[in-house]
Amino acid sequence: MARLLLNHLRWGPGTQFWCAGGCFLLLAVFHTWPLATGTVSPTHDDVWLNAWAVAWIAHQIPRNPLQLFDANMFFPHQGALVYTEPLIIPGLMAAPVLWLGGSPLLAHMVLVLLGYTLTALGMYVLVRKWTGDFRAGLLSGALFAFCTELLMRTAHVQALHIYWLPLAFLAFQRLMERRRPRDAAWLGLCVIGASLTSGYLVVFVCFALGAAALARVTAFREPGGARLLLQLGVAATGTAAILLAVLWPYVQAGHERPPVTEAADLAMALGSYLASGAVFHQGWSADYAQSSPRTLFPGVVMLVLATVAACQRRRVAPFGARRMLLATAALGLLLSLGSFTPVYTWAYELVPPLRGLRAVSRFGILPLFALATLAGIGLSGLRWPASPPRRSLVAIALLLLATGESFHGWGSDPWRDTAGRIHRFLATSSWPGAVLELPIYQRRFGFHRNARYLLASTAHWRPLVNGFGGYAPSDFDDNAHVASGFPSVLTVKWLQEIGVGYVLIDLDHYGNRMRRKLNELDKRRDLALEAVDGATRLYRVLPHTPRVIEALAPVPNLSQLRFAGGPAEGSMLRAAHGLRQAFGFQSPRRFIAYLESTRADAQLVLRFPAPMSGWFFDAATGEALQQVTVRASAATDPPASLYPPAGRADLLLDLRPQASEP
Template identity: 30%
Template sequence: MHAHSKLKTIASWVFALLFFLLAAVAGTYPLAFKLGEGVLDPGDGVLNTWILAWGATILARNPGQFFQAPYFYPARDALAFSENLLGNLPLFGPLLAFSGDPVWAANAFLVLSVALTGLATYALLLRWTGSRTAALAGGLLFALSPVRMSQVNHLQLFGLWWTPLTLLATSAFLRGARWRHGFAAALCLALQFSSSVYLGYFLLITLASYVLARLWRTPDLRTRTLAIRGAMLLAGTGLALGGLLWPYLRLSRTWGMSRTLRDGTALGADLLSYLSAWPHSIPYGGRLAAVLPLYAHEKYLFPGLVVLALAAWALGWAFSRRREKLSQEARAVAFAGTVAWLLSLGPTLQVRGIITFLPLPYAALFYLVPGFSAIRVPARLGLMVALCLSVLAGIGLSRLIARHGTTPLRRGAIAAAALALVLVDTHHRPLTLYPRPVPSALDRALSRAPMGPGVFVPMPTYKREADGILESGRMLLTLPSGRSLVNGYSGFFPDSYLELARHLENGPTPEALDALAATGVTWLGVRYDQMTPGERLSWDPAEVPGGLQLLWREAGQGALYRIDRKPKPSPLAATLALPPTLSGDRAFTLALTLEAPHGTWVAPAPAERRALRISWQGASPRTEERKVWLPLSLQGSRSIGVPMRTPRKAGNYLLTVEGPDFVATSSVAIGSQAMPDTLTAPIQAQVSWQNPPPPPRVLAGQRLLLEATIRNEGGNVWRAATTWRERLAARPEWLRKHPRWIFDNGAGEVGVAVRWTEKSTGAEIAVGQARPRRYPLAFDVFPKETYRFEEHLFAPEAPGTYVAELRLADGFDAVAAPLAQYEITVE
């Protein structure tokens, strides 16, 4: 009898696995039938495919180099610019070994992740309810939830099966405080974190809310043994994850990487997002409220009517049966889902795309919880809301069967009807497949290039939506060769990438080639077929530029060059630009001008932000260190901003800034009277401009150099950067007029905004990714001082006559009247 029961249990699990595999194949159609033929997203999807393929490859060859990914050269620990997806490799690795094709393996991984997530939710519900029908329905609701499936372009969000298993193990640990259950919960939590830092934090929030609710309502669980063992397991998990997360902390310190509440404000869920259905959903797409604010693709969070109805039934039963164990679980899950819903709204309430600036709890967690600031898209917490609703729906269905399924026939009818409704609720249109990256003639010619680091142009500065597609494809295609690339794509970009990209905006100039050679780049690949007509003007010269050796060329396609250039070395001189007097105990970003007078100055390796030693000698001596980005190489002169805080005591001081290869000194008086600035008073727009106009006629997509010398004729300091603490300390009357200080929108931070309009209609158009595009000041501009603005912009890609307009901007808002306008005809 015991053997028969065991076989029956095994058979039921095999059936569940096959059920969810079939559901995954159907729910991801046509992906399972075209695994190697396309990608679900040509940008982020290809990037995640590359990350998984890199991880599986390097762990088999040299695990110690896991974070030394061959992109964003010469930056170290480059993999830490993105999620490392390590916890997904036990599934992805065998798929890659079997197929030898990263795209095939990534697509198969996504299909299997849907099945495994459903199976994990099934295990949780089966343990809690004892109903296989309810467990199948709940697992299916979450595995194919429209909230999940709307994120198919984000492969990193699909390795979610550890979350239901963590809840299952934690529930058992709370009931008995057994080590085996605690170890299982800790292991699942660690695996979820290693699969995705995003999902790890989401799970931590959900888990903390669930445990808090269980302990609050069930005093019997609050034992000393539980507390001690739980603390030990949590500490052990944290230590284990420390090694995985350490490169991210190191990179954050090296490059100054951090998110701001601006991201959370823009990417938080709208209040009506939970009524906004995924457009691909057949029963709901286009029938419910279509809330389309910024980044709408992150905010399709309507879970479906069936899951809502069953979850409501579960809650009604749970609050009427408070003493039952399943009722306690249901109420704890409901509380966790409510917390996730509230945090998904981000730092401020939004309604139909209108930001109300009503503070929400997310803002407090952003500043108080270590690592929480890495969560760029709060709306993705809707995944945890979907999980909690699916679990509640499974509980609701189990109670419905228990109440009305008094006979086998009735139970069968309820089960069949429920599963049919679930299938209808999760039904959606076939997924869209995009062409996979394929090698070009230039890629095939790369075998002729030296094996050292190289760069492809056009090298984007991410002013256009398609730039991510361009770079992620290059990364995937060069992975088999192991070549290091200056190119790369991620949510973060090192300053070295942006600097080299700006050097290459004007073609193979001597300055650009010296910068590449100084960095150690040995080859240059040019893709004419990926350029606009305007870009080809600079990169298709009649003669090979000096310092380049032509290795391959094909008309209209591309060219491959060896870089053979040795920059003439030059010493580095530095001067500080200060007003005669500064306010005491205030934060400023002061201008430091660097100059290489006799050739090219090359920064010492490694490429990273440099620590500058800042010392004040005078009435109250003090010394501090600040990390800033210095150029990789420099010809001529450039001004950079150095943040520092002035001494508190008034008097005369000698300010010294010491960095690699330079020392700059300047005398300055520190006064006790506060200097008015744009944080405590409105911008004064008394500004004079001196600027050469751009060419009146350009080609579509051509890069334009906009230059302007701006003079601050007002009485306020134009601040380049402010902190939330400074905004908190600003005048109360200013805060009443500008309540956005807490949301880090850059209040008081001055920049130059560029706005494009059609001349005939006056309608504003988007050129690149934003309208208007804002360029922050590099350093504070004091009254009667000047600032040199120089930026390359893309011309519109549609022919016509346009007006490019420049304004001063405070935070997100252009606050000054147009200060320069240029009429430009695009051909």
Template identity: 30%
Template sequence: MPLLFFGLATFVLTYPVSLHLQDAVLDPADPMLNAWILAWDAHILPRDPLSLYHANDFYPYSNTLAYSEALLGQGLVAIPLIWLTHNPILAVNVVWLASFILSGVGMYALVYHFTRRRGAALVAGMIFAFNPFRFAHLFHIQILSAQWISFTFLFLDRLVKQRRWSDWAWFVIFFNLQVLSCYYYALFIIVSVMALLLGYWLLDRRRFDRRLLLRLLTFAALTAALQIPLSLPYFTVAESMNFERSVGDAVGGGADLTDFITAPPANWLYGALSAGLRDEGWWEHVTFPGLCALVLAVVGATWGRGRKSALRAPTALYLLLAGITLTLSLGPALRLGERTIFSPLPYRLLFDYAPGFQAVRQPARFHAFTMVGLSVLAGVGVAAVGDRLRNLRWARGVPLALACLIAAENLALPLPFTHAPLADQIPPVYHWLAEQPGDGPVLELPILMDVGAVESPRLYYSTFHWKRLVNGYGGFFPPTYAYFLFFDREFPNQPYRWILGLGVRYVLLHRWQYDAQELQRIDARLVEFHDRLRLVADFGEDQVFEVIQPATGLSNRPLSAFSWSGKVALLGYAIEPPVARPGETVEISLFWQNRAPVATNYTVFVHLAGDDGALMAQHDGQPASGERPTSTWRRDEVIVDVHTVLISEETTAGMYEARVGMYELQTMERLPVLEGDGMIHGDFLPLGRLYVVEN
């Protein structure tokens, strides 16, 4: 019955999206990003599971899936569905709908466990599954995927009280499912479980005997063994790319007091009333629980703490949980609008000392756990009302009436959506890409400030070709992407050196995303680059340019298959100008990428050699003119290292090969250049050729 009830409620309250699961997306940004993530999981896990986090976005960086959620919990349903239907949009929508249904069922099970009242459990499930916070995050599948929280707390209660290994097993399963569904909630559920354990200990310390402690320690050890390997890429990326939030970010992402009376704009009842409180990014600042939930929770908290109440323990536990998580949702400071009332709050301790919280931008998302506490208290409140009205004929209809009232309070129909193109509807340029050999890399232009709406569809389209993209979208952005964002409008002049240096093979120019004046300027500049950016496919509004390396006359390609002692790779290079005269200087830009810590400060040499191997010119020096010694390079960091080589007046006309390598200055010993299989290639890497012509 609960499954059918919440299924029907979900179908109605998500209309008309619930009728268009095959191709509907609420927004072109996050839903299409999530479709790409789930498609990547389905693509890579059966082929190379150890490369899960090395997704095809944000080339040339590694562990780029860790810039977002991996959605492995959602993948348990979505991945088989993608294998079966080849439709990631359908998969993400099925997971989206299931989050509402299972959130309701989970809370129903938790409250029924405490109250043994189906009506109370039904109302609590409606509050948790359908509330303003969830409707504000309709396009965030990871935030909606809170269904395993209630199941986790249910079996935690059973474990504490009965100490059975079967309850321990379900507690482990549901806890880890929740961790794998959302890493925000992974951090928050650890805090919440600790808060509940504190509550159990305060209520009855005798429960914490050796049997229970053994089970809790075993749970912690097993969970750590499973989750640490899966979370390491997140910590690796945070350290290597310096992806951390500031205290100011956490303050801005905390709930201010006005957020607790703010509803989504589409809400029929409260949307217009709270319009003046919503600002940019309003969806992160909706922590209004709904009046029905609030009133019922107050009734439950009041009645449940009474001396004669049989529900004193769960009331105290979930009042404690609601209080702690509400306080933490405020972030490091108590604010009213732009004004700080008090600082610091307890969240500052988590930010300063708890691993992982430095990456949290939105402490307000703790509100999901506050809603767990309020939903349980509301269930207790409905049970209290039921006891008072049990002698009345119509008392049995009260829970259903309350459930309908909660649904009406959260109506936001019809949900707006757009149709996502399926395989036979995607732009033909991506079918063309799928037919090309190799894995790119590909740069798609323009890069616009509305990053999510622009890049998420490109990521989704990449599921049809799986080429590596310089583009991407996530919670963080790497430096090279920021460079192209800044210089996008200067294409191809300013970005060309970086396009060469990163080893980009194709540039996709989406003409329809430029205005007419910008296109005129770009077309005029492209004429000058006709021999370096070769038009290889023209689909009208979408054009593909193949990048030509002037030093070889061949298609540009990454050189990252080679490395110096397995620690440093050369992505690519640019020789400017490719033709020089005696007495002139040539700039050779090397684009290094660090793969492992380097303890020694190596010297880079750039040689220009004739066909007989004789040295014509050279430049030796520390990278980036000594400003970036190799010992300072962070993992995955891209270093642009420019060497200016003087062509002497005595140089004869001809072709000269550029060679690059590294050596230790004190010993003059060169680092070996290794091929991808670990075989030694030599002690230098030959690049392209420089042409010297007579004066």
């Protein structure tokens, strides 16, 4: 590599570009080793989520691109892709790997290497165009793409594909200088590309461009400034129109979060800029890395050269470039501190997309981008009496020093495929319906564990009740609660109604009680054991109505009722004591609950707007056991208590307003 770099002065720009790309690919392989061997894969829930997302895009684009957002999770909801990052650009990049038979994890591995390489190339192009210096571009690309923040986020492939940021800066600078419609169009394309890659990234790009525009505000008062504003306005309008057309489902979803601060105090938030995951920094930075929300330490090489650039009088980059970069760094720093500064609070109120971000500390990537660019400018601006080969040797030494400083160590996680024989069987089965995988995890308890089910679903692509992402449907926890009641007759009735055809349960996550319950299913006609693979069982959901459900005349449509359980506002079932499990469904004129393993002290705490009456039924036989009446209780009254029959394995409670009792 050193010999090639020493000969760069004899190459044209195209050869230099490909040489830089080769160097960056080698650095990506080095920093992520042994990922490129295909024998390891990070066992991280976000890896499985993103591998599933890019596989879905590659699966759906050639089949039904108009239904791209109807991803196969969070069934029965449609448009489920809006609950995670779009990843459309990375998905298109990975599509050939998947179309040729590669696995989603292999596609993710390719995207990791491409992300680092292309991000470094984007920085190289920016600094090379600005300074005309191959060596400066090479160093800036390596400093930014392999900074500690990005090397710590290998699982988040969308965070690695950040090349749109330097390319947008290049297009903006050219527009400011040349004022050509072509440059405005390129700027719009960069923003569109960022939007189709990551929701975070497009916000970063837009804020960075806003800071750059403020730094160059005097340009709009110069002759031709009105034309420049018009070009920017046309580019912004066209970009917004295209994005609204393509990403309208995200706009409809309207994801919002309250203003957030990830650190306990301002000192901890600022500590992120001293936190590093690099081996070289562990001696002094480990405490910051453990207590801070992010690892944003730029590194000594980046800091020294960026300082040189800030202090240089000799102009190497285009006019205003340093001001734009310093403004971007300052804005990114302030926003990364969250609500500890008024800047974030003001921006939160004024810029709606900012309300959808969960981790505002990720704005720290903007100071790193600015410093890495300034470092290249600083290197290019250095002048000392030495021959070009010796200057190249210095650049190589700095590149090697930066590589050593940013080295994070090598992982060794074994390759893990979450799809088993049963998942592959589902791809060939003609029995229709969605799939429920158990255990299912609610947002409050291990939500991330649903990610392995998403990756496994790429073997069959059936709709999946499970799901995972930055957001979830508002009723997901309720659905997960009901699904966790499997194999109760009420749960199976609900599964039949929403269109679930198979239930796949991993008994390694359950105790002997669940095994005993499943072994007794031979008496049931609404479920059939389809396949067994070790501790995993596959049950087919059959269109049969158990006797106890028929006893609930008229038979309710559970999918049209609201979930009842726990202290949630409006729930008629406020609490349950002395039993293993209780959940139900409700409407103003119907309340149905499932109760499991009632003890002598079993008690239901209920709140009804009107008096209700009905029966307890044995869930296995349908036998009516006990007639009950429950008083009404207003919001200011204490709730009513109901005591179910003790010593029963499974009960159903069916209540209706007294006035409608036959």
